[in-house]
Structure formats: C-alpha cells, structure tokens
Amino acid sequence: MNDSKERYGALTRFFHWGMGLLIVWQFLKFFDRINDGEHWVGQTLVPWHISIGSLLLVLIVLRILWAVGQRKNRPEQDPATALLVKAGHGLLYLCMLLLPITGLMIMIGNGYGWSPFGKQLVARGATDIEWMATLGSVHSLIAWTLLILVVGHVGMALLHQLVKKDGVLRRML
Ligand code: HEM
Ligand code: HEM
Incomplete structure (x- = not known):
C-alpha cells in the first residue's frame, strides 16, 4: 500500500493511472472545437465532462493528502535533476487542482x-457571480498548460525507459 524508496505503492499507482485515464477523457473536451462537438x-x-471533473476534484484532494503523508518514503530522484523533477510534478499537481x-x-x-452524475447540487439560474465567472475563464488556458505538461511528462518517461533504461517507469508500474 505505502510507497517505498524502491517504488510507488498500490494507492499511489491507483491515483496515478486512474486519474491519468480520467484526465485524458477530460481532454476530449477540446474536440468540441471540431464541428461544434457534433460527432x-x-x-x-x-457530456461526462462535469461529472468526471467533479470526481477528479475529490480524487486530487485525496491524492494531495496521500502524497504529503508519503513524501518521506518515495523513490529518490537523480540529484542532478531532482529540483526540475519536483517542479514539474508540482506543476502537474497544481493544474490538476486548479482545473x-x-x-x-x-x-x-x-x-x-x-x-x-445527475445529482443536483446547485440549481441552474440559482447563482450569478461575475468575478467568479471571470476567474473561471482561465480554465481553458490551464487545460492547454496541463496538456503540454503531460506531453513533456510522457516524453520524459519514454526517455527514461527507452534511452536511459534506468527503471524509472517500472517503479510506477
Ligand atoms: C481535471 C479536470 C478537468 C480537465 C482536464 C478539463 C479540461 C477541459 C478542456 C480541455 C476544455 C476545453 C477547453 C478549450 O477548448 O479551450 C474544458 C472546457 C470546459 N470545462 Fe473542463 N476540465 C476539467 C474539469 C472541469 C470541471 C470540474 C468543470 C465543471 C464543474 C468543467 C467545466 C468546463 C466548461 C464549462 C468548459 C467549457 C468552457 C471553456 O472552454 O472555457 N471542467 N475543460
Ligand atoms: C494525465 C496524465 C498524467 C499525469 C497528470 C501524471 C502525473 C504524475 C505525477 C504528479 C507524478 C509524481 C508522482 C505522484 O505524486 O503521483 C508522476 C509520476 C510518474 N509518471 Fe505520470 N502522469 C500522467 C501520465 C503518465 C503516463 C502516460 C506515463 C507513462 C508513459 C507516466 C509515467 C510516470 C512515471 C514513470 C512516474 C514516476 C517518476 C518518478 O520516478 O518520480 N505518467 N506522474
């Protein structure tokens, strides 16, 4: 269950791959730009965007709490690039929370x-808060940022696996 110096534990891997799948699903919202989503x-x-996104809100809060608790026993990073890796993973977390x-x-x-998921928490027309709508409009910008970060992240994972062959991918599998 817990992480160790050698590898990420079951719950961390569940969060990583489960949320990864759901986030890729969320990225399909970009396809609304093609033919107004009529495909x-x-x-x-x-149409699941709001439901899956709401689920991701719960998951990211739990994941952050879990990561804070596990921070002392996670796999070590190569000291030469540790800061860069920390910053990159930190930005991934930030986007996953802000989206x-x-x-x-x-x-x-x-x-x-x-x-x-069909459960009404706030009724349509019940609110009208201009500053909130204005702040919310950075959603698209953050989505593009996360997309770029994820492409870079997957690129680094492949670099480790195929070029450096140092087993970094295996500790998340
Ligand atoms: C990790 C979670 C999420 C991801 C990765 C994500 C991703 C995206 C993407 C890629 C777009 C298309 C942006 C564009 O075409 O420029 C979008 C639009 C949108 N999303 Fe999300 N989203 C997430 C969570 C949510 C949640 C929880 C809600 C609402 C409760 C939401 C509401 C919307 C709305 C209303 C739009 C259309 C308005 C706009 O494009 O600014 N999203 N999202
Ligand atoms: C939406 C997609 C993804 C997101 C948001 C994401 C995010 C993260 C984050 C935040 C970490 C740091 C560990 C943690 O706290 O969980 C991590 C680690 C990792 N990810 Fe991803 N990831 C995604 C997809 C992928 C994919 C597709 C691959 C493989 C091709 C991958 C490979 C890895 C590996 C190997 C690590 C461990 C790196 C290390 O040793 O620290 N990730 N990922």
Missing part, C-alpha cells in the same frame, strides 16, 4: 448550475 466523441464521451476549481467557477459564476 461521436462529442456526443458520447464529452476542477476553475471549471466549477465557470458553472457557478455563470449560473449554469452543478449536477454531477
């Missing part, structure tokens, strides 16, 4: 309501 992806997977928060700000600020 298979837009009509079957993208659901700004997403919610769009919904509540504009009075669109909030009904994850």
Whole structure:
C-alpha cells in the first residue's frame, strides 16, 4: 500500500493511472472545437465532462493528502535533476487542482448550475457571480498548460525507459 524508496505503492499507482485515464477523457473536451462537438466523441464521451471533473476534484484532494503523508518514503530522484523533477510534478499537481476549481467557477459564476452524475447540487439560474465567472475563464488556458505538461511528462518517461533504461517507469508500474 505505502510507497517505498524502491517504488510507488498500490494507492499511489491507483491515483496515478486512474486519474491519468480520467484526465485524458477530460481532454476530449477540446474536440468540441471540431464541428461544434457534433460527432461521436462529442456526443458520447464529452457530456461526462462535469461529472468526471467533479470526481477528479475529490480524487486530487485525496491524492494531495496521500502524497504529503508519503513524501518521506518515495523513490529518490537523480540529484542532478531532482529540483526540475519536483517542479514539474508540482506543476502537474497544481493544474490538476486548479482545473476542477476553475471549471466549477465557470458553472457557478455563470449560473449554469452543478449536477454531477445527475445529482443536483446547485440549481441552474440559482447563482450569478461575475468575478467568479471571470476567474473561471482561465480554465481553458490551464487545460492547454496541463496538456503540454503531460506531453513533456510522457516524453520524459519514454526517455527514461527507452534511452536511459534506468527503471524509472517500472517503479510506477
Ligand atoms: C481535471 C479536470 C478537468 C480537465 C482536464 C478539463 C479540461 C477541459 C478542456 C480541455 C476544455 C476545453 C477547453 C478549450 O477548448 O479551450 C474544458 C472546457 C470546459 N470545462 Fe473542463 N476540465 C476539467 C474539469 C472541469 C470541471 C470540474 C468543470 C465543471 C464543474 C468543467 C467545466 C468546463 C466548461 C464549462 C468548459 C467549457 C468552457 C471553456 O472552454 O472555457 N471542467 N475543460
Ligand atoms: C494525465 C496524465 C498524467 C499525469 C497528470 C501524471 C502525473 C504524475 C505525477 C504528479 C507524478 C509524481 C508522482 C505522484 O505524486 O503521483 C508522476 C509520476 C510518474 N509518471 Fe505520470 N502522469 C500522467 C501520465 C503518465 C503516463 C502516460 C506515463 C507513462 C508513459 C507516466 C509515467 C510516470 C512515471 C514513470 C512516474 C514516476 C517518476 C518518478 O520516478 O518520480 N505518467 N506522474
């Protein structure tokens, strides 16, 4: 269950790959830019955006608490690049936290309501908070930032696996 110096434990790996899958699903929202979302992806997977995003909000809070508790017994980073790796992973966490928060700000600020998985938490038209809608509008910018970070992150994982062959990928598997 717990992490160790040799590898990430089961719960960390569950968070990593489970949330990774859900975040890729969330990125499909970019496909709304193609033909106004009138295609298979837009009509079957993208309508889950609010529900999956709300689930991700709960997951990232739990993941941060877990990571703080595990920080003393996680695999060591190569000292030459440890700071860079910490900064990169820190930015991934920051985007994963800010996306659901700004997403919610769009919904509540504009009075669109909030009904994850069909359960109404805030009714449509119940709110109208201009500053919140304005702040929420950075959602798209953060989504692009996370996309770039993830591409770089996967690129580094492949570099470790295929070029450096130092077993970094294995400790997350
Ligand atoms: C980790 C979680 C999330 C990710 C990765 C994510 C990603 C995205 C992406 C890629 C877009 C398309 C942006 C564009 O085309 O420029 C988008 C738009 C949107 N998202 Fe999210 N999202 C997340 C969570 C949420 C949540 C929790 C909500 C609401 C409760 C939400 C509400 C929206 C709305 C209303 C839009 C359309 C408005 C806009 O493009 O600014 N998102 N999101
Ligand atoms: C949305 C996609 C992803 C996000 C947001 C993400 C985020 C993270 C974060 C924050 C960490 C630091 C450990 C932690 O606290 O969990 C991490 C570690 C790691 N990730 Fe990802 N990841 C994603 C996808 C991937 C993919 C597709 C791969 C492989 C191709 C990958 C390979 C790794 C590896 C090997 C580590 C361990 C690095 C180390 O030794 O510290 N990740 N990831």
